[in-house]
Amino acid sequence: MNFDRIKEKLEILADAAKYDVSCASSGSTRKNKNKGLGNSSGMGICHSYTEDGRCVSLLKILLTNHCIFDCAYCVTRKSNDIKRAAFKVQEVVDLTIQFYRRNYIEGLFLSSGIFKNPDTTMERLVQVAKKLREEENFNGYIHLKSIPGASDELMREAGLYADRLSVNIEIPTEQGLKQLAPDKNREDFIKPMRKVKQEIQLYRSEKKKFRHTPVYAPAGQSTQMIIGATGESDAQIMYTSAYFYKQFRMKRVYYSGYIPISYDPRLPMIGTEVPMMRENRLYQTDWLLRFYGFDIRELLNKEHPNLDMDIDPKLSWALRNLSFFPIDINTADKQWLARIPGVGMKSVHKILTGRKHQTIRWHDLQKMGIAMNRAKYFIHCPGTPYDFKDRTSSQIKGLILGHTTSKYHKTYNGQLNLFENATTSLTLSS
Amino acid sequence: MLLKYDFTFEGLLTAVFMMYDEKIKDLQLLRPEQSQPSLFSDMEYIITDDSKASRVWKGIAKKGGVRTQQLLYRVFLSELPQMEALILSFLRVFFQTQGTVVKNPAHPLTSKLLEIQKMIGREKHRMDAFVRFMQTKEGWYVATIAPDFNVLPLNVTHFKNRYADQHWLLYDVKRNYGFFYDQEKVQEVQLALESTAPLTHHIKTFCLSEEETRFQELWKLYFDSTNITSRKNMKLHLQHVPKRYWKYLTEKQPILKK
Numbered sequence A: 001m002n003f004d005r006i007k008e009k010l011e012i013l014a015d016a017a018k019y020d021v022s023c024a025s026s027g028s029t030r031k032n033k034n035k036g037l038g039n040s041s042g043m044g045i046c047h048s049y050t051e052d053g054r055c056v057s058l059l060k061i062l063l064t065n066h067c068i069f070d071c072a073y074c075v076t077r078k079s080n081d082i083k084r085a086a087f088k089v090q091e092v093v094d095l096t097i098q099f100y101r102r103n104y105i106e107g108l109f110l111s112s113g114i115f116k117n118p119d120t121t122m123e124r125l126v127q128v129a130k131k132l133r134e135e136e137n138f139n140g141y142i143h144l145k146s147i148p149g150a151s152d153e154l155m156r157e158a159g160l161y162a163d164r165l166s167v168n169i170e171i172p173t174e175q176g177l178k179q180l181a182p183d184k185n186r187e188d189f190i191k192p193m194r195k196v197k198q199e200i201q202l203y204r205s206e207k208k209k210f211r212h213t214p215v216y217a218p219a220g221q222s223t224q225m226i227i228g229a230t231g232e233s234d235a236q237i238m239y240t241s242a243y244f245y246k247q248f249r250m251k252r253v254y255y256s257g258y259i260p261i262s263y264d265p266r267l268p269m270i271g272t273e274v275p276m277m278r279e280n281r282l283y284q285t286d287w288l289l290r291f292y293g294f295d296i297r298e299l300l301n302k303e304h305p306n307l308d309m310d311i312d313p314k315l316s317w318a319l320r321n322l323s324f325f326p327i328d329i330n331t332a333d334k335q336w337l338a339r340i341p342g343v344g345m346k347s348v349h350k351i352l353t354g355r356k357h358q359t360i361r362w363h364d365l366q367k368m369g370i371a372m373n374r375a376k377y378f379i380h381c382p383g384t385p386y387d388f389k390d391r392t393s394s395q396i397k398g399l400i401l402g403h404t405t406s407k408y409h410k411t412y413n414g415q416l417n418l419f420e421n422a423t424t425s426l427t428l429s430s
Numbered sequence B: 001m002l003l004k005y006d007f008t009f010e011g012l013l014t015a016v017f018m019m020y021d022e023k024i025k026d027l028q029l030l031r032p033e034q035s036q037p038s039l040f041s042d043m044e045y046i047i048t049d050d051s052k053a054s055r056v057w058k059g060i061a062k063k064g065g066v067r068t069q070q071l072l073y074r075v076f077l078s079e080l081p082q083m084e085a086l087i088l089s090f091l092r093v094f095f096q097t098q099g100t101v102v103k104n105p106a107h108p109l110t111s112k113l114l115e116i117q118k119m120i121g122r123e124k125h126r127m128d129a130f131v132r133f134m135q136t137k138e139g140w141y142v143a144t145i146a147p148d149f150n151v152l153p154l155n156v157t158h159f160k161n162r163y164a165d166q167h168w169l170l171y172d173v174k175r176n177y178g179f180f181y182d183q184e185k186v187q188e189v190q191l192a193l194e195s196t197a198p199l200t201h202h203i204k205t206f207c208l209s210e211e212e213t214r215f216q217e218l219w220k221l222y223f224d225s226t227n228i229t230s231r232k233n234m235k236l237h238l239q240h241v242p243k244r245y246w247k248y249l250t251e252k253q254p255i256l257k258k
């Protein structure tokens, strides 16, 4: 191994890959086969954390940052004047194995700029995964990027070696995409996604008939959207997200606050703050959709196209729908308990088990990990010291905010100003 | 009654056996290194007896299942000063209540045990994550580490399943013992060091394979390159990777130049 050369490549190709926020290594169980190397245990392990607090569990690199496309939001774009590099297939295999053996990582997340054409690129990615599985008997985690426009045959093969496949939508709206990535069209993303979804479904049904059906992408598909690059509204982002969850059975949609990397006038200026608070609110909304039984139309709609930055989306929904409250802790069914601000799903389950044995009283709730400073305005339960008189939403909001200080205070103020103009005039798509 | 035991889990179980067999009411245990109040200069030692220990162990399983066994073992590994007293009081109630106490998480003893078990679980997972192997000249993979609690016995299965095709040594430098896997079986080992230098230093200076430091450099480089400076959040970072673990993390070492 030529270490100096590898070092140079690694620096360039890790740096270029870091904007993809997904680093999950969970959702797959692969046993160690025939005394080979590695396994995936379902949970995934974070071996380290970057200084920005993100989990490091995979070797996340590009195979190459040569690219024939010119997507404005991407550091790798053709017109950007940067150092380019390309790993050989064997080099990626060796790095992965060497890092894995030292317990640095759970596996590999391999993406790439598009060189020559989508199929040549995808083929090279598949080669890496195939070598790892077949020559190295590697059972760790592999996440491959599906290259937009890659053929069905290659996508089929990719899933035989990879645990997860992902295509990033990056830009939430079609107009945005046209503007910023003129060489790309939505159909190119959709094609590999659709193929992977079909293969996963096929695998599930075949598996029932034949025990030895080869596993196909056991950790499913994910995608990512860049937030705040095109002045899109939160509604546009989350409707797109809901659509992808539903249509393509995505395991995860990731939201990545745009990090300014260019002076392109179509994009936020370099030095603009990364919209971390907004990113956080979007993730909360995503959770409400996936685990709390909310419909996206309840959370974001024409009257309310953007999430509040100062309060969480569930509280925001509750304040807009005060007529549903108070909710009786001892009689309400699960889906209603889940809608109480300050009550997480864990607490919902504690309430459900607890009330089988006895009536739940105020002081019981305090022990269940519920954020009472928010919940108390929305519940009914014996022993409550809070007297439920008619208060308006803004009164309640004022009371709650008086008691909580957000760690993001500084950030979201700046951000709100930035998007004030951009978001008011947008309509909902999809 | 104050008795000394050898600070092994079997020793502790033997003590439990004696507590019942000899009807000792107020049994208190001391560890070998604990100095004894001079009053009891001729203090008795408990002689660890595997067959007695195993009878207690089975008794625990019968009334509380594997989960109770696991719970107690993990609490033992915590090495907390009050650990013996806690386990003894718990077992008294446990046998009195035919094991039901373990199902009541609100009981003060059970809740204390569960709390400790949680801490141990967390530390175990940290070790799964933070162990960093270094390759030696023989092609073995060696890691030194100093967990807050004595959790390495809990990590063995994970490492055995994952690194089935390499020799490895996991060594606890704080407690001076470790586990060695030779691609067949795992053995508990203790190293006799000739030099007086700390083990980690000794390994880094004399034992590493030629390529080892190069891979360490590559990893460190990767770690730095994957960071996004404009998102820096040291508070969150330290919450995930407390400083006391840094000395065992390759990515947190100064670059080694040969």
Ligand code: SF4
Pocket (backbone or CB within 6 Å): A067, A068, A069, A070, A071, A074, A075, A076, A077, A078, A112, A113, A114, A181
């Ligand atoms: S195709 Fe991918 S790598 Fe190439 S410029 Fe567009 S986003 Fe970047």
